[in-house]
Amino acid sequence: MQSKLSDIELIEQSLAGNQSAYADLVKRHQRFVFTLALRFAKGREDAEEIAQDCFIKAYRSLASFQGQSKFSTWLYSIVYTTAMTFLRKKRVATDSIDDENTFIQVESQESGYDTNNIENKSRSFYLNQAIAQLLPDDATIITLFYKGEQSLEEIAQALGMETNTVKVKLFRARQRLKEKLEQNLKQEVKELI
C-alpha cells in the first residue's frame, strides 16, 4: 500500500534516515520513470537499469532538492540526463523518423502479444507501437505532457530547454505520432486485405 504523505513529507522523512519513506517515493514514481526510460532504451532490461540508476542518483542528491519545483519535475530531469548518458554509452541508433530503418521497440515492450490478429489489438497497443517509433525526445515530451502531469514550463525545466522550444517540439511530436498511427493502421488493413 502506498503512503498518503506528500512527496515533500516523504523526502523530509527520507533525509531524516527513514528508508521506507524513500521506498514509498520509489513506488509512487516507478511506473512513470520506467516508462520514460523505455522511451530511450531498446528493451526492458536496459530501461530497468536506467530507472534504477535514476532513483539511486536521486537518493544521493536528495539533500540538494530545494523544493522550488515539483519532485517529479526534478526526478524527470535526472531521468533525462541519465537516459542521455546511457544512450551515449550504448550508442543506440536514434535514427530520424523519416528513416525507413527506424527500429521498433514494441517487440520487447509487448512480448507475447499476438500481432497477427487485428481484433485482439487494443488502441493502446497501436499507440505504444507508434510512440516506440518516435525519436526518444519526441516520445519523452509526449509522455511527460500526457502522463507526467507536467506543464510546458515544467517539461522545459526537466529537459533543460526553452518553453517555446518544448511547445514547438510537442506540436511536431504530436504530428509525427499521428502520422505513425495512421501509417501503422493502414499497414494492418493492407495485411488483412
Next chain:
Amino acid sequence: MNTIEEKLWNYIDGTCSPVEQDAIARLIEQDKAYAQKYQELLALNQEFAAMELDEPPMAFTYNVMEAIRAENAMQPLKANIDKRVILGIAIFFVFTILALLVVVFANVHVSGINISAADIKLPAGVKLPSTNSVFSGPLVKWFLIFDVVLALFLTDAYLHRKKTTRQLQ
C-alpha cells in the same frame, strides 16, 4: 505563422491568450473545416491521454532499496579513515621527534674536528639505561626471526589480496 492545426492544439492545451481563445472558439462555431479539424484533434488528444504506463518488474523497489542499503553500508568504512585523526597523529610524532632532536643537539658538545671524539653530555640527573644486556645475542636473533616471519606473512597477504582483486575484475 501558425497553421490551423497549431492554433487548434494551442486552443485544446489552453496555451493561447484569452483573445486568441475567443477568436478560435468563434472560428470553430462558424467554420466547418475548423470544426471538423477540432473534433479530429480532440479525439486524438483523448487517445494520447489514455496512453498506458509500463509496469516495472515486481522486485524493482526492492532492488533500488537494496542498492541504496549497500551504498550506505560502505559509508562507515570510509568514515573510519578520518584524515584529521591521521594528521593529528603525524603532527604529534613530528613535534615529539623535533623536540627530542632539539634537546639532544642542545646538549651535544663537539670538541675538535674529530667526530668520533664527540662528547655527548646529557642534562644533569638523566642517565641512559645500559643497552649491553638488552641487545644480547639470543634476543637479537629472535627479533630478526620474528621480523622475517612477519615480512613473509605480510607479503603473502598482499599477494593474496592482489590475486583476489584481479579475479573479481
